[in-house]
Ligand SMILES: Nc1ncnc2c1ncn2[C@@H]1O[C@H](COP(=O)(O)OP(=O)(O)OP(=O)(O)O)[C@@H](O)[C@H]1O
């Protein structure tokens with residue numbers, strides 16, 4: 001029982017998380033004044049009516065309703081489940097609220113004679129989410145400055161509008177129409193915060209990648225492009241094709257197709273594209289709606305009658321005389337309201353037969369089109385496809401046997417996703433005309449080329465370039481985002497035609513855009529597997545199964561969780577014997593998982609990892625030092641730091657050695673650990689000597705002597721003098737000064753019977769003698 005309780009508690013403490021969340025506040029404006037004039041019951045009635053309009057759009061875009069207040073709501077996008085496009089979803093929900101409530105407002109105005117309006121404020125940022133409260137009542141909530149700013153955005157918004165700050169604006173700027181509102185005062189912030197009013201969805205906008213102003217020609221991918229081109233040529237020659245282009249997020253699927261289309265500009269191919277959106281995977285026919293919009297030139301501001309006319313005309317062009325047979329189904333699928341005969345032909349159909357006939361109609365249209373000219377139907381982002389569309393695409397597959405049809409699907413390969421079926425069926429039934437092009441990360445040379453192209457001038461400090469490459473691991477999107485975050489944080493700036501790092505950059509936080517993509521993947525794991533990933537991330541990018549087993553709170557579920565992490569390709573096995581060792585596939589995945597762990601929990605886990613390594617693998621001194629430092633157990637880290645310094649020095653890694661010794665010195669001095677302080681001083685001095693940093697070495701020995709004097713440690717003073725004298729004599733040729741120091745050290749060593757010190761003193765003195773004879 002006790003064990004169970006502890007496990008539950010441990011689990012609970014993991015339930016709190018650090019996350020990037022988009023927070024939405026919405027309230028009913030002027031409610032207090034209106035409420036005063038009304039009977040409370042009447043007011044409650046109106047508000048009850050309001051809430052559904054506030055809540056429905058939140059759910060439509062898969063947000064979480066965190067709180068219902070008297071006349072307001074608070075919703076999160078990104079917690080507990082992240083999507084890679086949470087800011088976009090929140091803004092869409094905000095616009096959806098304004099739009100949805102309009103008829104109700106008008107009704108209240110008509111019936112009761114007064115007006116109200118809602119306003120929406122949105123902001124994205126780091127928060128801590130989790131359950132707060134006591135045993136009596138808990139609530140899922142988010143805390144952090146980001147929440148306050150969202151609330152401030154709402155309070156300063158005009159009724160009937162959605163308002164967002166500059167930071168959120170950046171991530172959605174190409175998807176909506178905006179009006180800039182300038183700076184807005186926010187309590188607790190010195191600088192005014194830029195604010196924007198969202199006016200509308202931008203017509204035809206699709207999520208795009210890349211950094212404004214920085215572009216690169218296509219790097220590499222010659223083979224893949226060749227394959228795709230030859231498939232298009234085959235198609236033109238009349239042979240139907242089934243093609244999939246797969247690769248993880250950001251490897252360049254969409255880009256490759258854009259290049260292919262540029263290259264085949266003059267080829268006589270009709271090309272239509274249907275996109276699935278992450279928040280539309282439960283909307284039937286979503287990619288086909290998009291496809292037909294493009295095919296028939298339907299516009300958002302067309303009336304239903306105009307749209308229907310366009311569809312009729314489009315179909316008549318390829319299937320003369322059959323348009324009124326096909327068009328009603330295409331229109332219904334697209335959500336267009338029909339009238340007259342067209343309406344009659346669909347309105348009495350039961351759903352299954354409507355579906356059957358719709359499939360049939362689409363099939364007939366595609367068949368007709370592809371018998372006239374080569375036709376490519378491309379399904380972009382098929383990993384977000386809705387089940388109905390997937391079934392319809394499956395039904396189109398046989399048409400590739402007859403006409404000049406290419407079905408081309410782009411998706412991220414996840415065997416658990418429905419979209420994987422496309423690949424399976426194509427492999428099984430269409431292997432004779434199926435091509436899978438699978439994108440892999442770019443290699444080191446190509447990645448370098450990409451960085452150089454994006455930043456144009458190849459004089460980025462090597463350290464910064466290495467950092468970008470290390471983080472991005474060959475993923476072009478990651479390359480762009482890492483560069484973007486360096487530019488945004490002004491860590492790298494442009495001066496004339498050069499790029500300069502403004503300060504030493506050791507590491508950077510995972511860019512928010514990437515955190516979104518990666519967190520979304522982590523959130524798809526079940527709770528246990530996710531906790532395992534978080535715990536493992538504290539150990540490091542590489543982690544041993546045995547260490548994880550010691551550290552993880554519920555070792556009994558570890559096996560199955562590890563399998564699901566591998567199945568989802570977040571982690572892979574690095575070696576099996578003698579020990580099972582795993583590796584996070586991307587360093588950014590590890591860093592994102594780590595960033596989500598609460599600071600307090602991190603410390604606790606680092607301590608456990610440190611203690612476990614101390615028992616199991618005491619030779620891993622670097623890791624031990626790191627874990628104890630992160631656990632804020634500095635004194636326990638100390639011996640490992642010094643040892644790590646010694647090892648680095650022996651291996652000739654001077655900079656690392658210097659880093660370890662300096663860190664060790666700080667700790668040793670504040671803990672008054674004289675033995676360790678002496679080793680660290682000596683190590684540091686030597687490392688600086690090897691680095692030919694003579695002034696640095698002398699300064700170190702000077703400090704060492706001062707510190708030793710202060711602490712009354714004669715042997716340390718003797719050692720400092722001997723070493724300084726060595727430097728003075730052999731590196732600077734200052735023989736007189738060196739001898740003077742040796743005289744002092746000799747006297748002190750004699751007085752305190754420090755034989756080791758004497759021996760060292762004589763060695764240096766002999767060296768000087770030999771030099772001067
Ligand atoms: N080979 C390449 N050379 C230069 N830039 C590239 C290359 N591949 C991709 N990019 C750039 O990297 C970014 C990501 O590429 P893209 O959007 O095509 O990825 P994707 O595979 O479609 O990702 P997702 O699964 O998220 O849709 C884009 O800005 C693109 O222009």
Ligand SMILES: [Mg+2]
Nearest residue numbers: 253254255381
């Ligand atoms: Mg893409």
